[in-house]
Amino acid sequence: MLAARTPVSLHRRIAAAGQQRRCIVGSERKRGRTERRRFTQSLEIFSKHSPPIPPRAPPAAAAAAAGSEAKPPWQPPVLENAAFEEYYKVQQIVCKEEWNTFMGVLRKPLPATFRINTCCQFYKEICSKLENGFKRSLESEVSNVNGEDAISPLPWYPGNLAWQLNFSRKELRKNQALESFHEFLKHESEVGNITRQEAVSMVPPLFLNVQPDHHILDMCAAPGSKTFQLLEMIHQSKESGLLPGALVIANDLNVQRCDLLIHNTKRMYTSNLIVTNHEAQSFPECSVAKDCSEMYKDTCKSQRLEFDRILCDVPCSGDGTIRKGHDMWRKWNSGMGNQLHLLQVNIAMRGIELLKVGGRMVYSTCSMNPVENEAVIAELLRRSGNSVELLDVSSELPELVRRPGLSTWKVQDRVSWFQTHDDVPDDRKDVVLPSMFPSSNSTEESHPMCGDVEVNIDNRGSFSRNINIEERSNVNHDTDGASISSTNKIDSTSKFPLHRCIRIVPHDQNSGAFFIAVLHKLSPLNGSLIEGTKIQHKLAVALLRKEPGPGTIPYETILTRQQLKVSEVVDDAEMLGTRQDLSTDNRTSKHKNSTEVEMDFNDVENAQAESGDTMKMQKQSRWKGVDPVLFFKDDAVIKSITSFFGIKESFPLEGHLVTRSADNARRIYYISKSVKQILELNAEVGEQLKIASLGVKMFERHRSKDGCSCAYRLSYEGLSLLLPYISRRILYASPLDFLRLLQYRSINFAQFVDTRFGEEAASLMPGCCIVVLLEGNKPAVYISKDPSTVAIVCWRGKGTMNVMVSPPDRKDLLEKMANHLGLEDCTEEDWNRRNLVTGLID
Numbered sequence: 092m093l094a095a096r097t098p099v100s101l102h103r104r105i106a107a108a109g110q111q112r113r114c115i116v117g118s119e120r121k122r123g124r125t126e127r128r129r130f131t132q133s134l135e136i137f138s139k140h141s142p143p144i145p146p147r148a149p150p151a152a153a154a155a156a157a158g159s160e161a162k163p164p165w166q167p168p169v170l171e172n173a174a175f176e177e178y179y180k181v182q183q184i185v186c187k188e189e190w191n192t193f194m195g196v197l198r199k200p201l202p203a204t205f206r207i208n209t210c211c212q213f214y215k216e217i218c219s220k221l222e223n224g225f226k227r228s229l230e231s232e233v234s235n236v237n238g239e240d241a242i243s244p245l246p247w248y249p250g251n252l253a254w255q256l257n258f259s260r261k262e263l264r265k266n267q268a269l270e271s272f273h274e275f276l277k278h279e280s281e282v283g284n285i286t287r288q289e290a291v292s293m294v295p296p297l298f299l300n301v302q303p304d305h306h307i308l309d310m311c312a313a314p315g316s317k318t319f320q321l322l323e324m325i326h327q328s329k330e331s332g333l334l335p336g337a338l339v340i341a342n343d344l345n346v347q348r349c350d351l352l353i354h355n356t357k358r359m360y361t362s363n364l365i366v367t368n369h370e371a372q373s374f375p376e377c378s379v380a381k382d383c384s385e386m387y388k389d390t391c392k393s394q395r396l397e398f399d400r401i402l403c404d405v406p407c408s409g410d411g412t413i414r415k416g417h418d419m420w421r422k423w424n425s426g427m428g429n430q431l432h433l434l435q436v437n438i439a440m441r442g443i444e445l446l447k448v449g450g451r452m453v454y455s456t457c458s459m460n461p462v463e464n465e466a467v468i469a470e471l472l473r474r475s476g477n478s479v480e481l482l483d484v485s486s487e488l489p490e491l492v493r494r495p496g497l498s499t500w501k502v503q504d505r506v507s508w509f510q511t512h513d514d515v516p517d518d519r520k521d522v523v524l525p526s527m528f529p530s531s532n533s534t535e536e537s538h539p540m541c542g543d544v545e546v547n548i549d550n551r552g553s554f555s556r557n558i559n560i561e562e563r564s565n566v567n568h569d570t571d572g573a574s575i576s577s578t579n580k581i582d583s584t585s586k587f588p589l590h591r592c593i594r595i596v597p598h599d600q601n602s603g604a605f606f607i608a609v610l611h612k613l614s615p616l617n618g619s620l621i622e623g624t625k626i627q628h629k630l631a632v633a634l635l636r637k638e639p640g641p642g643t644i645p646y647e648t649i650l651t652r653q654q655l656k657v658s659e660v661v662d663d664a665e666m667l668g669t670r671q672d673l674s675t676d677n678r679t680s681k682h683k684n685s686t687e688v689e690m691d692f693n694d695v696e697n698a699q700a701e702s703g704d705t706m707k708m709q710k711q712s713r714w715k716g717v718d719p720v721l722f723f724k725d726d727a728v729i730k731s732i733t734s735f736f737g738i739k740e741s742f743p744l745e746g747h748l749v750t751r752s753a754d755n756a757r758r759i760y761y762i763s764k765s766v767k768q769i770l771e772l773n774a775e776v777g778e779q780l781k782i783a784s785l786g787v788k789m790f791e792r793h794r795s796k797d798g799c800s801c802a803y804r805l806s807y808e809g810l811s812l813l814l815p816y817i818s819r820r821i822l823y824a825s826p827l828d829f830l831r832l833l834q835y836r837s838i839n840f841a842q843f844v845d846t847r848f849g850e851e852a853a854s855l856m857p858g859c860c861i862v863v864l865l866e867g868n869k870p871a872v873y874i875s876k877d878p879s880t881v882a883i884v885c886w887r888g889k890g891t892m893n894v895m896v897s898p899p900d901r902k903d904l905l906e907k908m909a910n911h912l913g914l915e916d917c918t919e920e921d922w923n924r925r926n927l928v929t930g931l932i933d
C-alpha cells in the first residue's frame with residue numbers, strides 16, 4: 092500500500108511519537124494516582140453493599156520463600172472492583188440468578204479464536220487442514236475433560252470460516268501437544284492467511300450486509316481487524332476475474348494506530364482501500380459547490396462523499412474485554428463511559444450524516460454500559476427525527492446468542508445514581524448530560540434481560556426481583572425537564588425500539604462482551620432539525636457561560652476535558668485505541684498553542700473561534716504528516732510497461748497509477764476506479780482528506796546492468812491483480828523446478844530439471860518475468876490465469892533466474908507447495924537430505 096516513507100515524514104512521525112510517549116508517561120502517572128483514589132473511594136462506599144473481597148492468593152515466589160516447595164495451586168484471579176459489580180447489578184446487565192455463572196466465566200481465560208482469510212490463495216487448503224487434520228489430531232492429543240471439541244467452527248460465522256479453540260492463548264503457548272498447531276497458527280497469521288481476532292469483534296461487519304459495489308466507511312478502524320473483514324467481503328463477493336467496484340475508507344484519529352492498520356491490511360493486496368487520519372466526528376464530506384440545476388443533479392450528488400455502509404466501532408470504556416486482561420476489571424469505572432458518551436454520539440451522528448439514504452450503519456462498542464450504548468442510540472434517533480430507524484436484525488445470524496437492548500437504566504456520577512437529569516445537582520449537570528438518560532417515552536416496550544424473571548433495582552441500588560414492567564417504567568422519567576437539552580424536547584413523543592439493539596454477554600457463548608445496533612437511513616436528515624439541535628446546543632453553552640454556578644465548568648471546556656480525562660483510565664488491546672486516541676487528544680490540544688504539527692479541522696474551528704487568528708489556523712490545518720498522493724502520468728513509462736508485459740487494454744493503467752514522489756517514482760501503486768474517483772474529488776476540494784495510505788504496490792523501479800528495456804519490475808503484491816491481464820513474459824515451471832526456485836532463489840538456466848524450462852528462460856530477454864506453476868500434466872495453455880493461479884515474480888538475469896518474493900511469502904509458498912505435492916512433513920533440510928533436489932545450487 093502506498094504509505095509515506097520519506098525521511099521528512101519519518102522524522103515528523105518519530106517526533107510525534109516521542110511527544111505522544113511523553114504524554115502517555117505523564118498521564119500514566121496521573122492515572123495511577125487518580126485510579127488509586129477512585130478505587131479507594133469506591134471500595135469504602137460500596138463495601139457495605141457488596142460481599143467482602145477475598146484476600147489475594149500469595150504470589151508463587153512468596154509462597155516458595157515461605158518454605159512450601161510445591162508450586163501453589165492455581166487460583167482464579169481475584170476480581171476486586173466493587174464499583175464494577177455494583178454497576179452491573181444496578182443496570183441489570185446480568186440478573187441476580189446468573190451472577191455466579193457470569194463471574195465464573197469472567198474468571199476463565201478467553202478461548203482463542205481466529206478467522207480464515209477467504210482472499211488468500213490457499214484458503215480452501217487451510218479449511219481442509221483444520222477440518223480433516225488438526226480437528227482430529229488435536230482431539231486425540233489434547234484431553235478435554237468436558238468432552239468438548241478441541242477446536243470447532245463458530246456456529247454463527249458463515250461458511251465455517253471462524254474457529255474457536257477450547258484452550259486459551261496461554262495454553263496454546265505452553266502445552267507441548269499443541270506445538271505444531273501453534274506453529275501453524277503463527278505462520279498463517281504472519282502471512283495473512285488467518286487473522287487472530289476475538290469472536291465478538293467479528294460480529295459487527297457481518298450485520299453490514301456488504302455488497303460488491305458498496306462504498307464503506309470504517310470510522311474508527313485501527314488496528315484494523317474489522318477493516319480486514321470488510322475488505323474480504325468486497326473481494327469475495329466480486330465476480331471472478333473482475334476487480335470489485337467497492338471501496339473501503341478506513342479512518343482512525345491516531346497516527347501510530349493508523350500505521351498499525353496499514354500494516355495489518357497490507358496482506359490483503361487490495362487496490363480498493365484508503366486509510367485516512369481524521370477525527371471521525373468531523374470526517375470531511377468533500378462536497379463541491381456546483382450548479383445543481385435539475386439537469387446536473389446526479390453529477391452534483393456525486394461531488395460529495397456518501398457511503399452505502401458505515402461501521403462505527405467507537406472508542407469505549409471497554410468492560411467487555413475484561414476476560415482478555417483482568418487489569419481492566421480493576422480499572423473500570425462508570426465515569427469512563429460518561430466521559431466518552433458525547434464523543435460517541437458525535438461520531439455516530441457524523442456517520443448518519445455521511446450515510447446514503449437506504450444505507451446501513453452499524454454502531455458497536457466492547458462495553459456493556461448503557462450510557463455508551465442504548466443512550467447513544469436513543470440520542471441518534473432523537474436527533475435524526477424520522478430519518479433513521481433502528482433495524483430488527485433478529486433473523487440475521489440466527490445461531491448468534493444475543494440479548495435485547497436495555498430499555499431502562501440509571502446514570503451514575505461518582506458515587507450517586509440518578510434516574511433523570513433533573514435529579515443531577517446543578518454543578519454536575521454539565522458533566523452528566525441529558526442524553527445519557529432514557530426517556531420514559533423513549534421505548535415501545537420493556538424487555539426483561541433475564542427470560543421470564545423480571546428483575547429491577549430499588550432506589551438504593553440493591554438487587555431485587557419480580558418488579559413488573561409498569562413499575563419499572565415508572566422508574567424512568569422524561570428528560571424534558573433537563574432544560575439544556577433541546578433534543579429531548581424535539582422528540583419527546585417518539586418511541587425507540589431499543590430492544591432491537593444486540594447485547595452479547597460472556598456467559599451465553601463463552602466469549603467477550605459486545606454491543607451492536609444496526610441503523611437504516613430512510614430519508615435525508617431534516618436540516619431544520621439538525622440546525623435546531625445545533626442552535627439549542629449553542630444556547631445551552633451560552634447559558635452556562637453567562638451564569639456559571641459555583642464550580643460550574645463551561646460546556647465546551649468539558650468536552651475537551653472529557654476527551655483528555657479518559658486517557659487516564661483504559662488499557663487493553665481493543666481499548667488501546669481509547670487510551671492512545673486520548674493521548675492523541677492530549678497531543679492535539681497541546682498543538683493548539685504551537686504552530687509546529689498537524690491539526691484536525693475541529694481543533695482549527697474551535698481555535699479560530701477563540702483566537703480569531705484565521706490565517707494562522709488555516710496554515711496549521713494543513714496536514715503535513717505525509718507527502719501528497721500524485722497521479723503517475725508519465726505516458727512513456729506507462730507505455731513501456733504495458734508493452735513489455737503485454738498488459739491488455741481491459742486493465743486500465745492510465746489514471747489508476749499513483750505515487751508519492753514527483754520525479755523518478757521509485758514505487759508505483761495501483762488504485763481501483765472507486766479510489767480514483769475519491770482522489771479526484773479530494774483534489775477538487777483542496778485535499779480535505781488526509782490520506783495516510785492507499786493502493787497496492789504494482790511496479791518498482793529496478794536498475795540493472797542486464798540491459799532490460801523496461802525500467803520497472805512487477806511487484807509480487809500486485810501480481811494476483813494483474814496476472815489475468817498479462818500476455819507476455821510468462822514462463823511455466825514444473826512443480827519440482829518451481830519448488831527449487833522458491834528454495835534456492837537463484838538457479839542457473841542449465842540446472843533446471845526440465846530442460847525445456849531452462850531453454851525458455853535462457854531465450855527470454857533480460858528483465859522481470861512471471862513464473863507460473865504447471866499443475867498436474869496440464870499443458871501451459873490450459874492453465875487459467877486468475878487469482879487462484881500459483882505464480883511468482885522473477886528476474887531473468889544474465890545466466891540465472893532469480894526469485895523476487897519476500898522471505899515470509901517464499902516460506903508460505905514452499906509450505907503450500909509441499910502440501911500440494913504430498914511432502915508436507917518435509918522441511919527444506921529434509922528435501923536436501925532426501926536428495927529430491929541435489930547439487931543444483933549456484
Ligand SMILES: C[S@@+](CC[C@H](N)C(=O)[O-])C[C@H]1O[C@@H](n2cnc3c(N)ncnc32)[C@H](O)[C@@H]1O
Nearest residue numbers: 311312313314315316317344370371404668672
Ligand atoms: C475500539 S477501537 C477500534 C477497533 C477497530 N474497529 C478494529 O476492529 O480493529 C477504537 C478506535 O477509535 C480510535 N479513535 C478514538 N477517538 C477517535 C476519533 N475521535 N475519531 C476517530 N477515531 C478515534 C482509536 O484510535 C481506536 O483505534
